[in-house]
Amino acid sequence: MNTSSFSSYKKEFSTLSKLAWPILITQLAQMGLGVADVMMSGQVSAQHVTAVALGSSFWLPILLIIMGISIGSTALIGNLFGAKQTHKIATLFTQSLYLPILLIPLSFIALSFFKPVLLYFQTPIDDLNIANDYLNAFKYGIPALIIIQFMRAYCDGLGQTRVIMYMSLFMALINIPLNYVFIFGLFGLPELGGVGCGVASSIATNITLLAFIVYLKKDNVPFTFEKPDFQSLFQIIKIGTPIGFSLLIEVSSFSFIAIFIAKLGNEIVASQQIALNIISVTFMIPLSLSMALTIRISHHLGAKDFAQAKRTIWMSLLISLILGLSLMSMYFISAPFLIGLYSKEAAIITLGTSILFIGGAFQVIDCLQVTTTGALRAYQDTNWPMAIAFVAFWVIALPLGYYLTYFSDFNIGVRGFWVGLTCGLTLAWIGLLWRLKLAFNKEA
Structure with missing residues (x-):
């Protein structure tokens, strides 16, 4: 590699890092x-x-779909930014703010099924009532939360990823004290318990939305009111909805695993959930790289710098591989210690450690697939990745994991689900690479 190529890669790595952290x-x-x-x-x-937990788990799938739709807006705005078509960015942003008008009532309709669903599954009535009250308090923050997603998409598309970082930290600084106030009934207010979390979240979300609006107004973002352009709105929905369902497919797979293993006993369930929590936290690193890659590649594609887009993608895949191998090594070296942070029971530490060993291989493939997915989103290729995710998780990983856990002669128990997940995700990554090759060929 010559000096100029090294300098180019170094500069690109620096830009990606500034977007990702x-x-x-x-x-x-x-x-x-x-x-x-x-x-x-x-x-x-x-x-x-x-x-x-019940209320949050019911809201999470709805939020994932909304997040996916907003990511579609990020890719489009990033493309316009790279093409230096700044006059179109403001229009697209304004159009994207019409989508909450559709998504807010749909979210409320979806939440109305919460109580009937829990009644169907014979949830204890006391748990159900508290969870329902929590959601009823939480839903007053839903409109603000949805609008924030599209404001984030605008800032991310421009490469201004620090904005949502500041807003998220601001929300946390508000939410945690408010939790104390409403959960425990400080300052003469009634003690609401878990329902207080919903009240605190609603207030914190609405305050954060106001702060976001003030920031954007100071940054001279035009909040103009134009007639809805249904072509633009359809384009955002067309790109973003499959992203949302892809996220939902992956997250729901782990929810199904929790259901499938519930009958195996508390120690096994606890070991699985602890290992999953550790992997979920470390997964935030490759996920952040993937989201930064979507922004960066959309800028390159907008500028029609297709060669640089390819170089950035290959560089990111190499970074992801190194990152995945590093995380796997960390699990191998530190698994008993990491599990021990959650539980001191010997059986849970032993089983959790063995799950993390397999989870290390899963994490390597997951790093590679999420990076490839991030690149494809910049190419606005989202339908095929959704179909690939469906096959990988629901057609291959879960059935294979169920078989290995309950029926195979290998006697590996709950570890079978992680073997199934690793196999499914490996095939998914191969499929995503195929789509990426097709995207490269189109730009050749």
Whole structure:
């Protein structure tokens, strides 16, 4: 590699890093809000923790789809930014703000099924009532939360990833004190327990939205009101909806695993959930790189610098491989210690460690596939990745994992699901590479 090529890669790596690290802090801050809700409501009772978890798990699939749609907006804005068509960016942003008008009522309709669904699954009535009250309090923040997603998409598309980082940290700084106030009834207010988490989230989200609007107004972002352009709106939905369902497919797979192994006993369930939590936290690093890659490649494609787009993608895949191998090595070296941070029971540490060993191989492939997916989003290729995710997780990984866990002669127990996930994800990555090759050929 000559000096000029090395300098080019170094510059590209620096740009990607500047985009990725604020996204990483944003993702960790958002995860931290969920952890804070669980920890604080847990100080009231296990029942309140259960109620908050039930309410959050029902809202999460809806949020994932909305996030996916907003990511479609990020790719389009990034493309326009790279093409230096700044006059079109403001119009597209304005158009994207019409989507919450559709998504907010649809979210409320979806949430109305919460109580009937839990009644169908014979959830204890006390748990159900607290969870329903939590969601009823939380839903007053949903309109603000949806609008924030599209404001984030605008800033991310321009490469201004620090904005949502600041907003996420600001929300956390508001939300945690508000949790204390409403959960425990400070300053003469009623003690709401887990329901207080919903009240705190609603208030914090609305305050954050106001802060976001003030920031964008100071940055001279035009909040103009134009007639809806249904072609632009359809384009955002067309690109973004498959992204949302891809996220939903992956997350729901782990929810199904939790259901499938529930009958195996508390120690096995605890080991699985602890290992999954550790892997989920470390996954925020490659996920942040993937989101940064979508932004960076969309800029290159907008500028019609297809050769640089390819170089950046290959460089990112190499970084992802190194990152995945590093995380796998960390699991191999530190697995007992990491599991021990959650539980001191010997059986859980032993089983959790063995799950993390297999999870290390899974993490290597997951790093590679999420990076490839991030590149494809910049090419606005989202339908095929959704179909590939469906086959990988629901057609291959879950059935294979179920077979290995319950029926195979290998006697590997719950580890079978992680073998199934690794196999499914490997095939998914091969399929995604095929789509990436087709995208390269189109630009050749």
